[in-house]
Amino acid sequence: MKLANxxxxxxxxxxxxxxxxxxxxxxxxxxxxxxxxDWDGKLTMTTEPGRALISKAGWLQxxxxxxxxxxxxxxxxxxxxxxxxxxxxxxxxxxxxxVSFEWHTCHLPGTTGPCVLYGPTCDSDxxxxxxxxxxxxxxxxxPLKLRVDxxxxxxxxxxxxxxxxxxxxxxxxPPSPKVIYVxxxxxxxxxxxxxxxxxxxxxxxxxxxxxxxxxxxxxxRRTTNVKA
Numbered sequence: 001m002k003l004a005n006x007x008x009x010x011x012x013x014x015x016x017x018x019x020x021x022x023x024x025x026x027x028x029x030x031x032x033x034x035x036x037x038d039w040d041g042k043l044t045m046t047t048e049p050g051r052a053l054i055s056k057a058g059w060l061q062x063x064x065x066x067x068x069x070x071x072x073x074x075x076x077x078x079x080x081x082x083x084x085x086x087x088x089x090x091x092x093x094x095x096x097x098x099v100s101f102e103w104h105t106c107h108l109p110g111t112t113g114p115c116v117l118y119g120p121t122c123d124s125d126x127x128x129x130x131x132x133x134x135x136x137x138x139x140x141x142x143p144l145k146l147r148v149d150x151x152x153x154x155x156x157x158x159x160x161x162x163x164x165x166x167x168x169x170x171x172x173x174p175p176s177p178k179v180i181y182v183x184x185x186x187x188x189x190x191x192x193x194x195x196x197x198x199x200x201x202x203x204x205x206x207x208x209x210x211x212x213x214x215x216x217x218x219x220x221r222r223t224t225n226v227k228a
Contacts, residue, residue, distance in 0.1 A: 008048025051159035088119010092161035102155040114139035
């Protein structure tokens with residue numbers, strides 16, 4: 001035997017504490033080396049990393065088409081908002097019910113409430129999050145301040161999202177997920193941005209603070225020169 005195919009399907013989990021691709025690789029290589037420690041001769045291993053390699057390679061940007069809001073006195077836990085997005089199960093989010101995507105908006109962390117998410121085609125299969133074992137629609141928590149036309153970013157559908165895009169019911173698919181990075185060293189972006197829009201906002205806030213401090217120093221220097 002010269003070639004060992006160990007299969008594939010390494011999971012692409014979008015939670016912050018998920019193993020990195022480097023961790024996957026090291027664990028696999030250690031196990032492979034141990035299993036064939038006594039093998040006499042050269043042995044090549046092949047595998048298909050699958051979504052573990054590229055599921056985090058980009059963001060899918062959508063916007064809110066409509067929000068069906070229950071009455072102000074309604075209990076959102078039993079009567080959640082219905083949020084309709086410009087992309088749905090026929091536009092790259094087919095795995096929304098089974099894969100842990102990350103959902104981000106332009107709002108800073110604050111009060112949230114449960115939402116049922118739908119796509120734009122009015123199809124019976126457009127419930128993005130799917131249903132639970134009791135046939136109840138699954139929900140996710142989004143800001144209560146979310147409004148029509150605002151952007152919603154989905155992190156994690158880059159692996160198979162483009163393959164699921166169609167023009168079902170005459171609704172064209174969105175552009176492919178915008179690639180931020182394609183690199184097995186996930187720390188390149190995760191380290192600074194924490195894989196989140198709030199992280200980007202924090203970086204911009206730090207820049208704004210630095211620029212403001214620079215202007216203060218320049219103004220103070222000029223004031224000192226004038227007095228002199």
